[in-house]
Amino acid sequence: MSAFHDVLVIGGGGAGLRAAIAVAETNPRLRVAIVSKVYPMRSHTVSAEGGAAGVAADDDSLDEHAYDTVSGSDWLCDQDAVEAFVAEAPRELLRLEHWGCPWSRQPDGHTAVRAFGGMKKKRTWFAADRTGFHMLHTLFQTVLSFPDVVRYDEWYVTKLLVDNGRTYGVVAIELATGRTETITASAVIVCTGGCGRVYPFTTNANIKTGDGMALAYRAGAPLKDMEFVQYHPTGLPFTGILITEAARAEGGWLLNKDGYRYLQDYDLGIPEPTPVMRSMELGPRDRLSQAFVHEFDKGRTIDTPYGPIVHLDLRHLGAELIDAKLPFVRELCSQYQNIDPVTELVPVRPVVHYMMGGIHTDIHGATPIQGLYAAGEVACVSINGANRLGSNSLPECLVFGTRAGRAAAVFAGQYGGAIPPAILAQGRDEEDRLERELTRHAEGRERIADIRTEMQTAMENGAGIYRDGDSLAKAADELQELRLRFADAAVDDHSRTFNTELVALLELSFMLDVAESIITCALQREESRGAHQRTDFPARDDEGYLAHSLVYREPDRHGRRVQYLPVTITRWPPGERVYGR
Amino acid sequence: MADQITLEVARYRPGLDTEPVMQSYQVPLREHWAILDGLTYIKDHLDGTLSFRWSCRMGICGSCGMTVNGDPQLTCATFLTDYAPGPVRVEPLRNFPVVRDLVVDIGDFMEKLPTVKPWMIRDVDSPVEEGEYLQTPEELDEYKQFSMCINCMLCYSACPVYALDPSFVGPAAIALAQRYNLDSRDEGAADRDDVLTSPEGIWACTFVGECSAACPKDVDPAAAIQRYKLTAATQAVKNFLLPRGAR
Numbered sequence A: 001m002s003a004f005h006d007v008l009v010i011g012g013g014g015a016g017l018r019a020a021i022a023v024a025e026t027n028p029r030l031r032v033a034i035v036s037k038v039y040p041m042r043s044h045t046v047s048a049e050g051g052a053a054g055v056a057a058d059d060d061s062l063d064e065h066a067y068d069t070v071s072g073s074d075w076l077c078d079q080d081a082v083e084a085f086v087a088e089a090p091r092e093l094l095r096l097e098h099w100g101c102p103w104s105r106q107p108d109g110h111t112a113v114r115a116f117g118g119m120k121k122k123r124t125w126f127a128a129d130r131t132g133f134h135m136l137h138t139l140f141q142t143v144l145s146f147p148d149v150v151r152y153d154e155w156y157v158t159k160l161l162v163d164n165g166r167t168y169g170v171v172a173i174e175l176a177t178g179r180t181e182t183i184t185a186s187a188v189i190v191c192t193g194g195c196g197r198v199y200p201f202t203t204n205a206n207i208k209t210g211d212g213m214a215l216a217y218r219a220g221a222p223l224k225d226m227e228f229v230q231y232h233p234t235g236l237p238f239t240g241i242l243i244t245e246a247a248r249a250e251g252g253w254l255l256n257k258d259g260y261r262y263l264q265d266y267d268l269g270i271p272e273p274t275p276v277m278r279s280m281e282l283g284p285r286d287r288l289s290q291a292f293v294h295e296f297d298k299g300r301t302i303d304t305p306y307g308p309i310v311h312l313d314l315r316h317l318g319a320e321l322i323d324a325k326l327p328f329v330r331e332l333c334s335q336y337q338n339i340d341p342v343t344e345l346v347p348v349r350p351v352v353h354y355m356m357g358g359i360h361t362d363i364h365g366a367t368p369i370q371g372l373y374a375a376g377e378v379a380c381v382s383i384n385g386a387n388r389l390g391s392n393s394l395p396e397c398l399v400f401g402t403r404a405g406r407a408a409a410v411f412a413g414q415y416g417g418a419i420p421p422a423i424l425a426q427g428r429d430e431e432d433r434l435e436r437e438l439t440r441h442a443e444g445r446e447r448i449a450d451i452r453t454e455m456q457t458a459m460e461n462g463a464g465i466y467r468d469g470d471s472l473a474k475a476a477d478e479l480q481e482l483r484l485r486f487a488d489a490a491v492d493d494h495s496r497t498f499n500t501e502l503v504a505l506l507e508l509s510f511m512l513d514v515a516e517s518i519i520t521c522a523l524q525r526e527e528s529r530g531a532h533q534r535t536d537f538p539a540r541d542d543e544g545y546l547a548h549s550l551v552y553r554e555p556d557r558h559g560r561r562v563q564y565l566p567v568t569i570t571r572w573p574p575g576e577r578v579y580g581r
Numbered sequence B: 001m002a003d004q005i006t007l008e009v010a011r012y013r014p015g016l017d018t019e020p021v022m023q024s025y026q027v028p029l030r031e032h033w034a035i036l037d038g039l040t041y042i043k044d045h046l047d048g049t050l051s052f053r054w055s056c057r058m059g060i061c062g063s064c065g066m067t068v069n070g071d072p073q074l075t076c077a078t079f080l081t082d083y084a085p086g087p088v089r090v091e092p093l094r095n096f097p098v099v100r101d102l103v104v105d106i107g108d109f110m111e112k113l114p115t116v117k118p119w120m121i122r123d124v125d126s127p128v129e130e131g132e133y134l135q136t137p138e139e140l141d142e143y144k145q146f147s148m149c150i151n152c153m154l155c156y157s158a159c160p161v162y163a164l165d166p167s168f169v170g171p172a173a174i175a176l177a178q179r180y181n182l183d184s185r186d187e188g189a190a191d192r193d194d195v196l197t198s199p200e201g202i203w204a205c206t207f208v209g210e211c212s213a214a215c216p217k218d219v220d221p222a223a224a225i226q227r228y229k230l231t232a233a234t235q236a237v238k239n240f241l242l243p244r245g246a247r
């Protein structure tokens, strides 16, 4: 079977929905479809809490947002991309307002902004502390008003079809029936989100398995800056549920086991009773998570059955502020930790949160494969460089979702037409492979969950907040071995109907590719920058590494090749990252 | 505390089973473990063939609704210790066709949702360049509660009207229509009226209130329905009393 659309969007999160609308707006004649492995409103954008950055206040400027983003990225972002991003973000957030997003308001009816980590001015728009939830539902409901947008809900994409350097579609499985289908298209936009699930302890949902990164990588597109994995400093122990940075922006403190605001010991400023921008608890995430590790080494964290923790203290904020600005934080603490942040300390520890790296794209979301675009967390433009600032990611989904949607629409309008027979043959091969996967693993002896757990442990031990050549080499060996064991993984479920075990198998295979790309890039980058801290190369090295890493999959088995691409600098030459001074 | 608890899980594999059968599994009984953690434990360690949906495991994506000991619940926000010593019965949501095991078909809701036009409708769209539509915090409060719906379907599962008459538009869809009707920026109430006041709309509801009791996000869909009944009744009286031009 095969269907055709002019533009096919993979992913129904913030980036994918925005991209689909952009296609429809750019050229209403184009047939656009969204394929998503979960119903779009279940996408992980729904979990985002704190807010979305875009210059709004009179005392703020685009240049300041750009500078905060550039310095936050440890100069590894592309400054032309950042300039486009900060210029277009406010408009996108306004557009969402016009579509009905229930942004929190000032008394006079204007949208409100809050402080956020690493940002010098208040510029983070928010819908209480359920920003992502409201953005996603607003986008989804707006998409419903475009009756011509076709949706493949609960379809799982397994392969990108590429011939002669150009993409022509995908193969996907309809989960409800197990039916496989080749879905062809003139242009494809990958918006599949991040890959936090390659690590054991993460804020990321079950669906964040890096599928799109692996799909593009296998199709020959390079992945960029994969060594930069963001640890958020404040996750609840055991669940890894995020306590948003907005909690610190509203005035929360981080305390070690002695009740001491330890960030003052790490060149992040001096403690003040009320929040100071770009200082202390409002420093960037990489530096805060690194400070936690040092506190642990000094024996100043608190041991719990779920690992060492520090405390987030919100008690002095009072019930009224917490209920108005952080109601979800209170709900999550009470439900998942049995504590009330109004009267009790919140136990927290660093948790894998966001992937700065992703599919290499230009400023229009175009990848090196013709007709293939990417946007959102799966992509690396890059505005995030070595460390993303909190609240830059949601607007990134909007700005670059729109850009990718427009570019794909133009491309599809120009280069529509016949699908080469080779593509249909590829599609049939992939459908056959999936058929075999369903039965081939009947004799397997390895449990999917065991391999997945061991992969996650290998990643945490090898490529955590701090890494070095030895830890990375060990992780590389472990991944190699896990890949061999993966060949012997068992699938007990042979049903065609909603076979979640088959999906778990396919996701694990994608995650192994993503994990290897992270380790490969981390091994090659012999410096420390942002979220990539090598204890054996503790200094930033602008001579050697002021450049993006691009990892390519070599066709022969699992070979990999890394190249470097200089970063684009427009107005902010590399400098020292200064916080709290 | 015992260190294990029994989960009795409904299994149904189309083609293999003619009707659902219950299967028992022992899972660890640990503090902080949600019902969902018990299910993923089964899937990972005991039986890879068990099918269920989940994603965020923080009560916001709306994927993991199931019937737990007879009540509709988000299984990621319902905890094993609250059911100790067990056993705990886990079944698919009621009032929906079962696809497989704990997975139900919510296609009906997905088709109904667009019929209530849950999106911003304006007589005239101002250009974005002119800035935001102003809305005071008080105006936001008017509809905020109804904007909190995560589409988890617990209310449909609890609704006795939907159980008898699947053509009922249902609690969440009506709440979402009201979410826009009550939004000071929206001007689409008249466009939504036909569906809401049709026989499958608000008037089908006999005000049982089970939906609001089941809702994990305090959306209170029953209040949304009740409130629109008042609006519609007042409107009907006006229509009756006033000539068309004066309405």
Ligand SMILES: Cc1cc2nc3c(=O)[nH]c(=O)nc-3n(C[C@H](O)[C@H](O)[C@H](O)COP(=O)(O)OP(=O)(O)OC[C@H]3O[C@@H](n4cnc5c(N)ncnc54)[C@H](O)[C@@H]3O)c2cc1C
Pocket: A010, A011, A012, A013, A014, A015, A016, A035, A036, A037, A038, A039, A040, A043, A044, A045, A046, A047, A048, A049, A050, A051, A052, A053, A131, A132, A155, A156, A157, A158, A191, A192, A193, A194, A203, A204, A205, A207, A208, A211, A212, A242, A244, A353, A354, A375, A376, A377, A378, A390, A391, A392, A393, A394, A395, A397
């Ligand atoms: C807990 C949490 C809080 C956050 N808070 C903030 C915040 O306050 N501010 C901020 O700026 N950022 C925040 N972030 C980051 C931000 O939410 C994400 O980076 C962003 O939402 C990603 O959106 P996306 O559209 O790229 O991907 P997602 O929303 O993850 O969507 C991915 C889509 O791809 C689909 N998909 C994936 N694989 C396949 C496949 N194989 N086949 C078919 N479909 C597939 C999925 O079904 C889904 O629809 C937060 C992240 C987390 C985890």
Ligand code: SF4
Pocket: B148, B149, B150, B151, B152, B153, B154, B155, B156, B171, B172, B175, B211, B214, B215, B216, B217, B218, B219, B220, B221
């Ligand atoms: S109204 Fe409540 S119970 Fe019904 S779908 Fe929405 S969140 Fe779930």
Ligand code: FES
Pocket: B054, B055, B056, B057, B058, B059, B060, B061, B062, B063, B064, B065, B074, B075, B076, B077
């Ligand atoms: S898994 Fe998302 S609501 Fe339970």
